[in-house]
Amino acid sequence: MMAMTKGLEGIVATESSISSIIDDKLTYAGYNIDDLAQNSSFEEVIYLLWNKKLPTKSELDQLKSDLAKEMSIPQHVVEHLKSYDLSTVHPMAALRSAVSILGLHDEEADVMEDEANQRKAVRIQAKISTVVTAFARIRKGQEPVQPKENLSFAANFLYMLNGEEPKDLEVEAINKALVLHADHELNASTFTARVCVATLSDIYSGITAAIGALKGPLHGGANERVMQMLTEIGDEDKAIDYIKEKLENKEKIMGMGHRVYETGDPRAKHLREMSSELTKITGNSKWYNMSVKIEEFIKENKGLPANVDFYSASVYHSLGIDHDLFTPLFAVSRTSGWLAHILEQYQDNRLIRPRAEYVGPKNQTYTPIEER
Ligand SMILES: CC(=O)SCCNC(=O)CCNC(=O)[C@H](O)C(C)(C)COP(=O)(O)OP(=O)(O)OC[C@H]1O[C@@H](n2cnc3c(N)ncnc32)[C@H](O)[C@@H]1OP(=O)(O)O
């Protein structure tokens, strides 16, 4: 058997033409993330990830209209969201369960033809932000807000969350965040989705499994913990002492470090810029200043770069988004990548089944229970 690599570090487990990380540069289907972050809409990125080419105007209009038609969620799903223990259930747990329930209401859930899978991809992508925002409102005792067909995906997210049409700057920030989080090669949640559907299980199962993986604090769950850390620190002048103590206790600093990037995560600078701008506008520059201090300290003392989760925290906080909705918002975006990978996996499938090196006891003799 081959040598074991803990955490599968450096192991190439599949071919893919969706996104790449080479020399610390991230591309979606060959387009650099910096270009996409500056210029593209999230809908364009969805099209790009699913089709490996930028859409023409009519192709983009078609996708937007398909998504708009599918954004509403069945009343059963709303009733389900209402039935959770609203004071304790984390929105990521609610989302994981709700996506699974969406599958129960999709007659095509187990139809494996390509066209049915593409229709389901549109349905899931369209409904995911409706589920997140509906849950966010329901737990505050508010009714879900129906999406508006004339709004962009990013604008609809904020509209359904807050019940009022967002300002241009807010839409721009959410759109950029959605573009930046959409795909990232074979990260843990995407790998989870691919492992799941490689058994020829259905798309809803793949997305449900991926949400479960994204939820963890070493992955998407880090963005909520970054804000928790900044809140705990509270004051710029206390940041370095706080971090030193965490490091002395061998605790990890959330939003720092990455399995693949060595010099830095190319997405972080876009979020850093947004954080600087938005925290200034909202009169809360301390969150940005504190983040810069932490980033510089960790870079200097541990050689670790900030990852995508680090500055997204102060960006989302400045937009007034509840801290436990940060990871669900990540999921809304990453669903586009998960779906692209699931469809790619189906196209050239083989069961994913690695080996484990057995290190337990050998040659044991069975003893009857009365003799143990
Ligand atoms: C969207 C995303 O998923 S981006 C990642 C989001 N996750 C986080 O921000 C959580 C914090 N970061 C981490 O836990 C890690 O850097 C990960 C999970 C991202 C990458 O992990 P790995 O590649 O497995 O690195 P690993 O955890 O083995 O760390 C290697 C060394 O760097 C240290 N290290 C890595 N990240 C950090 C951190 N954030 N804070 C402090 N030390 C760290 C480890 O303690 C370890 O040190 P040691 O060799 O002295 O024991």
Ligand SMILES: O=C([O-])CC(=O)C(=O)O
């Ligand atoms: O690629 C990873 O390991 C984690 C990450 O940054 C992402 O999923 O965006």
